């Protein structure tokens with residue numbers, strides 16, 4: 001894909017916290033990449049590697065110390081660039097987004113974004129309803145106080161609050177943090193459905209490979225502020241030795257098939273999910289025993 | 294922006310002032326403040342300035358960092374100076390339009406501003422070199438005598454230490470919530486004051502909710518560890534005076550003596566102002 005049809009370009013971004021003080025931290029260090037329509041990207045890195053700092057540049061909440069961000073070819077920090085509208089186009093869901101809820105009812109809270117965009121009450125109402133439907137919240141909760149919901153439900157409402165702005169790119173910072181396995185699968189499943197139904201580009205931030213392996217078609221790995229890998233999952237996971245040095249782990253399936261490759265099937269490809277592993281092992285097994293599929 | 298307020302903050306580094314007993318620092322600051330109110334003449338203020346500079350030097354806190362704390366009181370300083378300048382009666386120094394500046398006004402404005410600056414800087418040095426925990430320990434001991442009057446000194450000290458502990462956390466939290474609402478196109482830059490006040494509701498509500506949640510969690514954790522107030526509570530690091538504390542007290546006794554000399558004797562020998 002070309003530069004022309006990409007939504008966002010991060011061009012040599014560097015961000016320094018506390019410049020001019022004693023505690024200077026280079027949280028993002030010369031990072032460049034592009035985001036195309038409909039892509040689903042996993043942004044992975046150890047805690048403190050700079051993921052949260054990096055994504056705050058993508059919707060203009062942080063201005064880079066060096067480098068630029070382009071949205072459809074326009075520098076977002078140029079004078080006259082409408083950053084408020086831009087923020088509705090690149091929706092950012094922070095970590096623990098349920099901590100931002102404030103309205104009397106769930107529905108009103110989700111309307112906050114659309115109303116700030118200057119939409120009519122009717123349109124905002126409609127969008128809130130649509131967004132709440134998208135996250136699969138039951139109707140009975142729509143007019144309750146968000147503070148009465150369960151943790152998982154609150155998080156869905158908070159995500160709906162960003163979806164209601166109909167962003168082109170949706171960025172979720174560790175959306176599964178603090179959820180139980182069921183809640184985790186539910187949220188990740190939802191995110192995947194957004195991509196399929198709305199053709200949004202999605203960036204899923206996580207410190208767990210297991211979380212994203214199944215869902216994304218591109219992985220960016222950050223370590224110590226630098227973008228170390230930016231490739232398809234198979235290529236990235238093939239480097240699992242290096243990933244381990246950075247305090248990360250490839251998904252369990254990668255390790256299992258790696259052992260299998262060493263001991264039994266030298267031709268087994270690198271896989272990342274259970275489904276892929278099943279197909280690859282079966283395929284290789286049948287091939288080895290002389291049966292073609 | 295909230296991070297810029299260094300007033301009352303602790304600055305971690307290594308210095309003799311950091312190692313002093315908090316009680317010493319509290320009492321010494323008290324004596325220093327007292328000294329600023331005893332006399333008003335140039336000699337006294339020169340001595341006070343010398344003492345302040347000595348303490349700043351000994352504290353190893355960068356001068357820039359200390360000065361940053363002054364930003365918070367600039368407005369107060371200007372108001373004090375202006376009021377003193379124009380509202381003091383006496384011999385006219387200059388006068389224009391409806392305003393007259395008197396010699397006394399000039400003098401008052403000057404000394405009042407200096408007094409404020411010295412007060413703030415002096416107490417900043419104490420808070421900058423004393424960690425919140427030490428500070429509350431010290432205050433609890435210094436005001437311990439109030440227990441006779443049934444003042445809950447320990448509880449007040451505990452509340453203060455918790456409050457101090459939570460300030461940076463709440464500042465961080467405010468920052469996060471503001472960003473989260475900005476990401477939903479919130480606008481905090483409205484010129485209209487009513488709109489501006491209203492725009493902070495989406496920040497204040499979550500902030501209060503989170504503060505209460507944290508308070509509840511903390512109360513639970515304290516209960517779980519059998520906290521029950523000051524009765525019979527012992528300390529892991531009991532406060533003990535060392536040689537350097539005695540020395541500090543000596544220095545301050547000498548300083549106060551010096552203040553009296555500058556305040557009473559010197560003006561008689563060499564009268565200026």
Ligand SMILES: Nc1ncnc2c1ncn2[C@@H]1O[C@H](COP(=O)(O)OP(=O)(O)O)[C@@H](O)[C@H]1O
Nearest residue numbers: 017025027045046047048049050051052053054
């Ligand atoms: N507000 C801040 N002030 C100073 N340093 C910060 C701030 N936020 C993050 N950092 C530092 O920047 C680095 C990257 O942090 P972050 O972007 O939160 O990483 P991640 O999201 O990958 O855990 C860390 O070293 C962190 O301590």
Ligand SMILES: [Mg+2]
Nearest residue numbers: 051052095173
């Ligand atoms: Mg983070």
